[in-house]
Amino acid sequence: MRVPFSRSLPLIATALILSACVSTKDVPVNKHISQSGQLKVHPGLLGMPVPAELADTMPGATVAEAPIKMDEVGLRTQRSVYFDLDATAIRAEFNPMLQAHARYLQANPKARVRIEGNADERGSAEYNQRLGMRRAESVRQAIIGHGASDKQVVLKSLGESRPKLKGHDEESWTENRRADVVYEKEN
CATH class of the missing domain: 3.30.1330.60 (OmpA-like domain)
Structure with missing residues (x-):
């Protein structure tokens, strides 16, 4: 299920703001920040299909058919x-x-x-x-x-x-x- 653009617009804006605030000298390079200093955004947060290898890697990311967590x-x-x-x-x-x-x-x-x-x-x-x-x-x-x-x-x-x-x-x-x-x- 794809999220309409109007629903994902606030997430995109937030991602852009966060990526503009990131500086490579202030933040150590790790698995969440690319070598260019840009913040990586999970595709599920942008309303895009989530590849199987990323489906369980980000807490709070939703996949259309994800069952309710029991914890x-x-x-x-x-x-x-x-x-x-x-x-x-x-x-x-x-x-x-x-x-x-x-x-x-x-x-x-x-x-x-x-x-x-x-x-x-x-x-x-x-x-x-x-x-x-x-x-x-x-x-x-x-x-x-x-x-x-x-x-x-x-x-x-x-x-x-x-x-x-x-x-x-x-x-x-x-x-x-x-x-x-x-x-x-x-x-």
Whole structure:
């Protein structure tokens, strides 16, 4: 799956800025910086196909069919639960992620999360606000059902006010129908 140019533009800009800041006299030459002093960028970060030899070499690089990592830290970086149109039911693919968040919260009683429910731009602002809250509540119930304390999980609905993608197409709407797990306090 290729990432549209508009989604990869911030990554490209960041890579260009970082490469402009690199100086060969300040940074030792190693496997991440070429002999010319230019920063190497993983193709997956630019929305390009990732060759097999690079698929597992960069933490955080995503490959379209990569399974969810089961380690606690890796799963805690996966914090969005996506929903079908006008739905609040959590799809089975997100259960391992929610179980990992619950295990972390259970093991760290001082940790707190805020579940932020979101909706796409379709529908009235009031409806999207309510839908965002229902989505956040679904995620909250799942995390609590997996063992987290109800005092560790608070809700917030953002409705359509904070889209991940600002387009007016199915790709954008799919990305914006979500609930995000935001850690407010850890340990």
